[in-house]
Amino acid sequence: MRFKVIIAMVEQERQDEVISSAKDAGATGVTILNARGEGIREQKTFFGLQMDMQREVLLFIVEDFHANSILDAIYKAGNFEKGRGMAFSWAVDRVIGTESQMDALEKAAQKKYI
Numbered sequence: 601m602r603f604k605v606i607i608a609m610v611e612q613e614r615q616d617e618v619i620s621s622a623k624d625a626g627a628t629g630v631t632i633l634n635a636r637g638e639g640i641r642e643q644k645t646f647f648g649l650q651m652d653m654q655r656e657v658l659l660f661i662v663e664d665f666h667a668n669s670i671l672d673a674i675y676k677a678g679n680f681e682k683g684r685g686m687a688f689s690w691a692v693d694r695v696i697g698t699e700s701q702m703d704a705l706e707k708a709a710q711k712k713y714i
Contacts, residue, residue, distance in 0.1 A: 602664035608687035612654045621677035626666030633657040
C-alpha cells in the first residue's frame with residue numbers, strides 16, 4: 601500500500617466537522633495537535649493584548665487513493681475558501697503501527713481497484 605500524510609491547519613471550532621468529513625471521505629484516524637499561527641494579516645489586539653486564533657493541526661495517514669477526496673472534504677468542511685485554514689499532503693515512504701486499520705484499508709483498496 602502507498603500512503604500519504606495529510607496535514608491540515610484548521611480553526612478550533614471547525615475541528616470536529618473537518619474530522620468527520622475526512623472520515624466520511626476515507627480517513628481512518630487522526631492525530632490532533634494544538635497550535636497557533638500567524639498569517640499575512642496583522643494579528644488583532646484587544647486593549648494591547650494579542651488575540652491569538654487557536655488552530656488545530658490535524659495529521660491523517662491515509663491510503664494514497666483516498667488523499668484527494670479527503671483533501672477536498674477538508675477544504676469544504678474547514679471553510680478554506682474564505683482563508684480559514686490550509687492543508688497539504690506528502691508522500692510517505694514507510695508507515696508502521698497501522699495494524700489495527702489494515703482490514704479497513706484493504707477493503708477500501710479492493711473496492712477501489714477490483
